[in-house]
Amino acid sequence: MTEHVEGGAGRTAGGRRLGRRPGSADTRGQILAAARETFAEKGFDKATVRGIARRAEVDPALVHHYFASKEGMFVAAMELPINPDEVIPALLAGPREEVGERLARFVLTMTSHAQARQPLLALVRTAMTNERMATMIREFLTHALISRVAQALDIPPIRVELAFSQLFGAVLARYVLRLEPIASVEVEELAGHLAPTVQGYLDPAS
């Protein structure tokens, strides 16, 4: 894990600058460990920065120094390859009638890298075996992904969940079940198959 003694990496919009330097090189790791425990125990919604700071035995201001948001802390704690905070606005920014294609291509390209895929699959594995972790993941997905996309596109959340379920199922068929040929076709070919489905779910409600 990278340590950031100075400069507050992981801090984006809204990150505060502190008057003093963080305590030790390990502070960030300490906060992340506390975050993991707290999220697993309380879920995403009920976890608070204050509670995580208390468990890490640091000042809440220090938590804010490292992480701009609870979401950012979750992303770092679970070692997720992307921060929806940053990625979703970019994906939604282009033409509405191509959003399905952008999403399908983005998800397939990202998961084609083992380094990005592994932590995501680890999270799914965890959700399958641990009720509490499933709650934590559901709350994060709802908060960071589903609600945000539904709101931005002005469609009911179930339509975003349907699009998610298609991409989710396809990634698992490709990388966990490794069905052939879905496991070995090029990203572009698979994206071409999935894009119309995703687009159909995300089209403006009629």
Add this chain to the structure above:
Amino acid sequence: MTEHVEGGAGRTAGGRRLGRRPGSADTRGQILAAARETFAEKGFDKATVRGIARRAEVDPALVHHYFASKEGMFVAAMELPINPDEVIPALLAGPREEVGERLARFVLTMTSHAQARQPLLALVRTAMTNERMATMIREFLTHALISRVAQALDIPPIRVELAFSQLFGAVLARYVLRLEPIASVEVEELAGHLAPTVQGYLDPAS
């Protein structure tokens, strides 16, 4: 587990009748335990009735007495709720333009029963954590499901896999991640959303 001392339950078309009665009330259980080990070790394709009989220390004819096919033995060994042997022909039998609706409704209705859902989710969990088991499951799915549907509908296997991936993803979103509202809508409503997608993948190749 139900024991069948006489009559050879699990034996369907092609099941042989034996000249003598099976050895003990436990023979079927013994065969299933041997089948589980063999499938996990060799995968579905390379496992043989002869090899399973050897491991169970019974005559191969006795295996045939209990199970009509390797597929039927897999279904019983994994305690799967359905036998694709029986279900798929029935699902494919109706009008082609409604096959998506029939499949979506069938999968959602079946998985709405915890007793049917649990062994299926157990299998997915296993596939996520164990490479060998993933191979076993992939081979079974390919042999028992994908190839058969692709052949019957005369479409490329990837289209069946895409349909499968949508239903698979939806079931996981509903029962593992429990995203709302996808987790709590009625089967009919969810089937209504998924049917056009599944139908689109399974329509005759243009």
